[in-house]
Amino acid sequence: xxxxxxxxxxxxxxxxxxxxxxxxxxxxxxxxxxxxxxxxxxxxxxxxxxxxxxxxxxxxxxxxxxxxxxxxxxxxxxxxxxxxxxxxxxxxxxxxxxxxxxxxxxxxxxxxxxxxxxxxxxxxxxxxxxxxxxxxxxxxxxxxxxxxxxxxxxxxxxxxxxxxxxxxxxxxxxxxxxxxxxxxxxxxxxxxxxxxxxxxxxxxxxxxxxxxxxxxxxxxxxxxxxxxxxxxxxxxxxxxxxxxxxxxxxxxxxxxxxxxxxxxxxxxxxxxxxxxxxxxxxxxxxxxxxxxxxxxxxxxxxxxxxxxxxxxxxxxxxxxxxxxxxxxxxxxxxxxxxxxxxxxxxxxxxxxxxxxxxxxxxxxxxxxxxxxxxxxxxxxxxxxxxxxxxxxxxxxxxxxxxxxxxxxxxxxxxxxxxxxxxxxxxxxxxxxxxxxxxxxxxxxxxxxxxxxxxxxxxxxxxxxxxxxxxxxxxxxxxxxxxxxxxxxxxxxxxxxxxxxxxxxxxxxxxxxxxxxxxxxxxxxxxxxxxxxx
Amino acid sequence: xxxxxxxxxxxxxxxxxxxxxxxxxxxxxxxxxxxxxxxxxxxxxxxxxxxxxxxxxxxxxxxxxxxxxxxxxxxxxxxxxxxxxxxxxxxxxxxxxxxxxxxxxxxxxxxxxxxxxxxxxxxxxxxxxxxxxxxxxxxxxxxxxxxxxxxxxxxxxxxxxxxxxxxxxxxxxxxxxxxxxxxxxxxxxxxxxxxxxxxxxxxxxxxxxxxxxxxxxxxxxxxxxxxxxxxxxxxxxxxxxxxxxxxxxxxxxxxxxxxxxxxxxxxxxxxxxxxxxxxxxxxxxxxxxxxxxxxxxxxxxxxxxxxxxxxxxxxxxxxxxxxxxxxxxxxxxxxxxxxxxxxxxxxxxxxxxxxxxxxxxxxxxxxxxxxx
Numbered sequence: 045x046x047x048x049x050x051x052x053x054x055x056x057x058x059x060x061x062x063x064x065x066x067x068x069x070x071x072x073x074x075x076x077x078x079x080x081x082x083x084x085x086x087x088x089x090x091x092x093x094x095x096x097x098x099x100x101x102x103x104x105x106x107x108x109x110x111x112x113x114x115x116x117x118x119x120x121x122x123x124x125x126x127x128x129x130x131x132x133x134x135x136x137x138x139x140x141x142x143x144x145x146x147x148x149x150x151x152x153x154x155x156x157x158x159x160x161x162x163x164x165x166x167x168x169x170x171x172x173x174x175x176x177x178x179x180x181x182x183x184x185x186x187x188x189x190x191x192x193x194x195x196x197x198x199x200x201x202x203x204x205x206x207x208x209x210x211x212x213x214x215x216x217x218x219x220x221x222x223x224x225x226x227x228x229x230x231x232x233x234x235x236x237x238x239x240x241x242x243x244x245x246x247x248x249x250x251x252x253x254x255x256x257x258x259x260x261x262x263x264x265x266x267x268x269x270x271x272x273x274x275x276x277x278x279x280x281x282x283x284x285x286x287x288x289x290x291x292x293x294x295x296x297x298x299x300x301x302x303x304x305x306x307x308x309x310x311x312x313x314x315x316x317x318x319x320x321x322x323x324x325x326x327x328x329x330x331x332x333x334x335x336x337x338x339x340x341x342x343x344x345x346x347x348x349x350x351x352x353x354x355x356x357x358x359x360x361x362x363x364x365x366x367x368x369x370x371x372x373x374x375x376x377x378x379x380x381x382x383x384x385x386x387x388x389x390x391x392x393x394x395x396x397x398x399x400x401x402x403x404x405x406x407x408x409x410x411x412x413x414x415x416x417x418x419x420x421x422x423x424x425x426x427x428x429x430x431x432x433x434x435x436x437x438x439x440x441x442x443x444x445x446x447x448x449x450x451x452x453x454x455x456x457x458x459x460x461x462x463x464x465x466x467x468x469x470x471x472x473x474x475x476x477x478x479x480x481x482x483x484x485x486x487x488x489x490x491x492x493x494x495x496x497x498x499x500x501x502x503x504x505x506x507x508x509x510x511x512x513x514x515x516x517x518x519x520x521x522x523x524x525x526x527x528x529x530x531x532x533x534x535x536x537x538x539x540x541x542x543x544x545x546x547x548x549x550x551x552x553x554x555x556x557x558x559x560x561x562x563x564x565x566x567x568x569x570x571x572x573x574x575x576x577x
Numbered sequence: 578x579x580x581x582x583x584x585x586x587x588x589x590x591x592x593x594x595x596x597x598x599x600x601x602x603x604x605x606x607x608x609x610x611x612x613x614x615x616x617x618x619x620x621x622x623x624x625x626x627x628x629x630x631x632x633x634x635x636x637x638x639x640x641x642x643x644x645x646x647x648x649x650x651x652x653x654x655x656x657x658x659x660x661x662x663x664x665x666x667x668x669x670x671x672x673x674x675x676x677x678x679x680x681x682x683x684x685x686x687x688x689x690x691x692x693x694x695x696x697x698x699x700x701x702x703x704x705x706x707x708x709x710x711x712x713x714x715x716x717x718x719x720x721x722x723x724x725x726x727x728x729x730x731x732x733x734x735x736x737x738x739x740x741x742x743x744x745x746x747x748x749x750x751x752x753x754x755x756x757x758x759x760x761x762x763x764x765x766x767x768x769x770x771x772x773x774x775x776x777x778x779x780x781x782x783x784x785x786x787x788x789x790x791x792x793x794x795x796x797x798x799x800x801x802x803x804x805x806x807x808x809x810x811x812x813x814x815x816x817x818x819x820x821x822x823x824x825x826x827x828x829x830x831x832x833x834x835x836x837x838x839x840x841x842x843x844x845x846x847x848x849x850x851x852x853x854x855x856x857x858x859x860x861x862x863x864x865x866x867x868x869x870x871x872x873x874x875x876x877x878x879x880x881x882x883x884x885x886x887x888x889x890x891x892x893x894x895x896x897x898x899x900x901x902x903x904x905x906x907x908x909x910x911x912x913x914x915x916x917x918x919x920x921x922x923x924x925x926x927x928x929x930x931x932x933x934x935x936x937x938x939x940x941x942x943x944x945x946x947x948x949x
Contacts, residue, residue: 480687486674487648487681488701489750494675498700502691 073401078420081460085298085427087439091291099292112296115260115273118195122259123252125199130206131248133343138214142336148343149211155350156204157568159521161264162557164197165541166354168268169361169550176360194269200350202258206251213247214240253308260301261428263524268545274300275430275524282434282528291438294431305426355561361554376540376552381559384536387451387526388519391458392466392512398459399466399511404500406467407474421467424460429524432457436529449531457525462518466511473507474500510570517567521560600659601626601786602647602754607656607666608810609642616642617653618810624754629780629787630815633797634807635833640790643807644756647788648681649674661753680747680785684759686739688731694718694742695727701750717745721779736764737772744776748783755780757789761796773800794834798822806830824862824944831876831944836906838882838917839874841948851875852892852913853882853937862942872948877937879906879920886927887934893917895931909935 092099102108136142137149155163170177172187188196221239266276274297282290332339402421424432436457440448447453477500485495523538530539537556544553600623609617616639624630632640645651647658649665649672658666660679665672680701688697698714705713718724721741731739740760747755760776761769777800780787791797797804798818805815806829814826825831842851844864849856858864861875884895884907896916897908905921919935927933 478685478687480683480685481689483648483650483674484681484683484687484689484746485700486650487677487679488746489675491673491675499689 077398077402080456081420081424084432084435084439085423087442088291088295088298088431088435090442091288091438092295095288095292102289102292103296108293108296111272111274111277111293112300114191114271115297115300118191118198118266118271118273119256119259121195122198122202123256125195126203126206126255127248127252129199129203129342129346130251131210133203133207133346134210134214136339136343138211140332140336140339142332142340148340151347151351152207152343153204154565154568155201155346156208157564158201158350158354158561159264159523159564160197160201160258160262161268161523161538161541162560162564163201163350163354164194164265164268165545165550165553165557166357167193167197168545169553170353170357176364177357180360189269191269191271194265194271194273197265197269198259198262200346202255203346205254205258206248209247209251209254210244213244217243250308253304256304257301257308257426260297260304261430263428263430264542275428278430278434279524279528282437287434287438290434294434297428298431301426301428301431355558358554358557358561361551362558364551376555380535380537380540380556383534384520384538387454387458387534387536388516390451390455391462391519392516394455394459395463395466395515396470396508396512399463399470400508403467403470404474404504407471407477421460421464425462425464427461429461429522430528432460433525433528436525449529451531451534454526454529454531457529458515458519458522461522461525462515465514465518466508469511469514470504470507473504473510477503510573513570514567517563517570520563521567598626600624601661602788603657603659604643604647605657605659607643607646607653607658609639609646609651609653615810617646619656620807620811621656622805622812622815624786624788627784627786628802629777629789629800630803630805631797631801632788632790632805632807633794633833634792636792638807639810640792640807641758642810644681644758644788644790647754648679648756649677650681678753680750680752680755682740682743682747682755682757682760684762686743686763688739688742688746690731692731693727694723694729694731694734697731697742698745698749700746713749717749720748720782721745737768737775740764740772741775741779744779748779748785753786755785755787757787759791760789761791761793769796776800798834806833808833823941825876828946828949831946836879836918838877838879838915839946840877840911840913840915840917841872841874843872844868844870849873849875852911852915853877853917853935854892856937856943860939860943861945864945873945874948876944876946877917879918881937881939881943882909882917882919882935883938884909884919884921884927884933884935886931888932891932891934893933893935895927895929895933898927898929907933909933911935 095102133152137145137152142148167188169175171185172178172189173184175185175187178185187193217240221243261275263275263279266273267279270276272280274293278290278293278297281287281293399421436453437448440453481499481503482495485499486492490498521538523542526536526538527542530536535543537560540556541553541560544550602624604620604622607617607620608615618639620639620643622630632643634640642651646653646666652671653666655668656666657664657668660677663672664670665677689700692700695714695718698717699710702710702713714727715724718727721744723738723741723745726734726738726742731742734742740763757776761772764772773796789797789800798821801818803815804818804821806813806821808829814821814830816824821830822834825834825837831837840851840853842849842856844858846869847858847866849858849861849864856875858866861873864873884893891912893909893911895907896910899906899908900923902923904923905925905927907919907921907927908916909919910916917935921927
């Protein structure tokens with residue numbers, strides 16, 4: 045097939061006919077999605093104008109600046125600590141001859157799937173001089189709380205971003221380069237510094253920026269640890285009925301997020317080759333000799349802190365239970381679980397329905413419009429959940445009051461935040477459907493829709509199911525939007541954990557917390573299975 | 578020296594449509610452009626009941642586009658396509674592929690990976706009654722010799738088997754015309770010759786009218802009832818394979834099919850003086866006295882010529898040679914400057930720069946073109 049025969053259908057679309065109708069229908073849908081995404085966020089500006097001249101005053105008030113400073117400091121500490129943990133672990137699992145390498149690799153990546161607020165909740169509930177852990181062990185343990193506590197917890201659950209991107213860079217590294225440096229009289233450390241490090245730097249940076257984004261947007265940990273950063277402060281202003289101020293802070297958080305995203309996009313453009321595997325894959329062996337056993341202490345320690353400890357604590361609560369919760373009307377009910385499942389299923393279904401046309405279109409051609417529509421949803425993905433929640437609350441209250449704190453609004457928030465996951469997996473599977481299969485079905489007497497049903501749909505079904513599963517599982521774990529947008533009296537698993545923590549009564553949270561750990565593990569498994577295909 | 582063999586020239590059948598009845602498929606002035614490029618340019622062609630016609634041309638000549646236009650996967654900018662009794666594509670009419678009585682065998686076969694072999698074959702006849710579908714699938718799998726593979730997945734099949742499934746699938750709805758897009762290009766070279774015969778057998782047994790597309794001249798000449806040579810989006814010549822090969826109507830056809838050498842000369846007094854000697858006008862097809870005085874190029878194929886080492890009375894020099902296994906093809910520069918090709922048995926090994934005498938040995942009339 046010549047080039048012009050291939051570009052033909054594309055050029056054809058630019059010209060009239062029936063296709064144009066499909067095109068404009070699609071453009072309308074694209075616009076609708078874009079507007080639906082941007083309008084609520086834009087409403088933050090309207091909310092802020094309610095503050096009038098006070099907006100500027102509040103922006104530069106010492107309180108606000110302190111929050112900004114603390115947020116930046118937390119992000120910086122967590123990012124630096126994640127690099128300090130993630131890079132050595134990556135080098136260890138890629139280059140060192142450690143036993144059970146695959147096991148350690150999965151173990152090091154696993155904390156990524158667990159929402160950090162679960163870790164924060166566990167640490168908060170068990171540590172401290174009077175905490176149950178101290179009692180059980182018979183020695184006083186310090187409390188994990190405040191800025192240091194939040195930094196520790198966030199690092200434990202976000203370092204895998206650095207670990208994974210660094211690993212990818214190391215795996216794609218041409219081992220002969222290091223060998224060349226060694227023959228040019230560089231010592232092992234010099235070779236690492238002068239050859240390996242410059243090459244994996246883009247990978248480290250990419251991971252570090254993901255960590256920064258997560259730390260900036262995380263809602264649960266700072267709230268549990270009581271650290272006045274943006275997400276915590278926004279929530280407390282909202283609780284204090286200062287909606288305008290919350291909106292103003294949300295805009296600021298959005299701006300800071302934008303800066304990090306911009307930095308990320310620049311790095312992404314530079315390291316196009318960093319993840320690609322080239323020829324001689326990471327064969328450079330780091331010979332540790334007997335040191336390889338003590339070296340395993342690092343991943344073991346991280347795994348104990350991030351995985352074993354919280355699960356152990358939840359298990360302990362499960363066994364011991366705790367008295368007095370009935371009194372606080374906080375006894376666990378399985379209806380919370382059903383609510384979680386119900387709302388997550390709705391979110392998954394709605395996300396797939398919106399994602400399908402976007403993904404199919406962007407997979408079938410590379411027009412600018414299709415490309416743009418596939419990207420616009422990622423705005424929602426990158427927006428911190430608390431910002432989206434504040435924006436939607438203001439928007440619904442002022443524009444569509446009947447939707448205020450209703451299930452449709454909550455599901456809409458989930459769709460905005462998580463639909464890109466569905467777009468991604470549907471798009472990947474749709475790209476693998478050969479256009480000729482559709483044409484074959486057409487010449488065998490099937491109409492457009494008939495061919496879609498008989499050929500496209502069965503072939504992309506696995507991608508659709510994966511996308512729905514990812515949205516379902518992430519929705520189960522979502523905290524800020526659920527907390528703020530849920531209808532009154534509609535409690536889910538995460539909301540229950542939140543309320544238990546607020547009341548300072550931890551014991552009853554064992555079941556929901558363990559359920560969420562399992563959900564986290566499942567979402568990781570889905571992601572891994574998707575990558576294997 | 579001309580050696581006219583004793584065999585009389587083969588009686589040639591004319592290709593007049595009247596012998597074939599009405600065409601099943603007719604293209605009339607079909608044009609299709611992509612941006613500034615015209616892929617199909619005012620192409621007209623008729624395909625008759627039961628024949629296998631091959632569109633042959635270099636890549637990018639518009640043959641695949643033509644096929645897509647016929648299938649309804651693409652719409653022409655101008656011209657009409659008639660199928661059976663009705664117009665399927667015209668200035669104000671366009672029948673979508675699913676409503677056309679046309680089957681298409683894809684270059685990549687495009688078997689549905691989520692369906693079994695049997696389900697693939699049944700795909701186009703789902704609206705038939707169940708037992709009829711069953712019978713039809715069985716009948717077709719028998720035809721393509723894959724009766725045991727009905728429940729297999731297409732993934733389990735070899736290239737040749739996949740192609741036969743693709744054929745069976747497109748034959749199932751009994752299309753008026755079957756289209757084949759480069760049907761053998763996805764097969765191993767060793768399999769191609771075998772599959773050519775197999776596909777021709779299947780098509781003939783099914784009695785279907787077929788249009789195939791290829792850039793492989795050997796394939797086109799060996800499987801087709803007629804060959805249409807396409808260049809730059811239009812038909813250069815349509816005729817039976819041996820006619821296009823021996824009596825090309827244009828230099829393009831002559832040079833595209835096989836190796837062609839040309840010797841030039843002027844027709845005078847019923848003969849043409851060339852580098853190969855004097856050729857009487859009656860060994861040259863259709864060169865009547867009305868062309869007297871014209872400068873012409875006479876086409877000579879490698880198998881029409883022999884080159885014998887000769888230092889006494891040579892008329893050329895071996896400039897180059899190609900070894901193809903069964904034979905050598907020598908490129909000879911004649912003393913007058915014309916270049917011709919001579920095909921020899923692989924045992925005849927001549928050296929480069931050898932002085933040779935080239936003689937013409939033909940049992941058929943030669944084709945000619947006005948001199949350039």
